[in-house]
Amino acid sequence: MSRSAVLVDADWVEANLDADGIVLVEVDEDASAYDKGHIRGAVKIDWRQDLQDPVRRDFVDREGFQALLSSRGIGNDDTVVLYGGNNNWFASYAYWYFKLYGHENVKLLDGGRKKWELDSRELVKDVPNRPATNYQAKDQDLSIRAFRDDVVAAIGKLNLVDVRSPDEFTGKLLAPAHLPQEQAQRAGHVPTARNIPWSKAANDDGTFKSDEELKALYEGEGVDFAKDTIAYCRIGERSAHSWFVLHEILDQASVKNYDGSWTEYGSLVGVPIELGEAR
């Protein structure tokens, strides 16, 4: 992959709003954002309601994903362009999720909803009526998903990239500062992880930095591109943003997103945790 294969800008989206075979999808945790206004023709996917299993902590299964995309009128051959709020955190998560279930043609709108809004581009409330499809998903591609045992086994061996803010990494905060601070799990980080906040990969307007800047960022922070990498954050959506950078933009072959992330790892009994700065 390369930047041009996985990212589109707002001008491209505006020029392709009515193109056949291109489906815009807004993905947010706060689904009310879509209801207040969205890019014309975009369908909605709710990060919580649509992508998470309602009982277990896990994704919807393959059949559930097929049903979701079929109901949204998305076909296997469609090019899906994802965008969303929170600097594309949840859209990046959805991108990774689409890849997990084997969708071939997926792109991100660079800057997401934020850049679109700051540019004062058109948002509408009309909900498109797309005919249902018979979407067929593949089995999960576990080469891009890490589980807790993978993380424990990677300590001191692979690149572990903690993409949370420095205060979450050191243990000062348990959640991003726009959320009330939870107390359910231990603070800190996985030993030997490097703290490379997702935000260092993005500009203030939510667009991604240049390839050269991104490569220098990760190399400068001690990521060895010759090794496999696992990225994590708190619940796996900010690390999906960093997974996108490493795997899709910088074309690193073996990068996994640990979606259990700190809310799982920080609650495990007996696993090692470090506090303070990276060692």
Added chain:
Amino acid sequence: MTQGCAAPEQTIALPAGIDLSTQAVIQGVVSGTGTAYARLLDHSGEFTGEVVVSDEGIFRFFAAPGDWTVRIIAGGGVTKDIPAQARLGEVTQLAVAV
């Protein structure tokens, strides 16, 4: 269930169920702009959180005690940084004209 990472709705009053004694809140009102974002930066200038400013101009962060910077990002490339100090059990109130 663990809360996701999207920001809760930005309202003037603290959300129900929040025990202020355990929180160090920075909140404020932004005026003079349309769509805007409020970003919280730590003492080193690193991103810590970001919210969409509400239609009423409200933003809120649950920080840790200490010194912070709130960056307002508005259309046209406008940004404005405001220093703020958070204290446990208190709400630090800011007013930002863009």
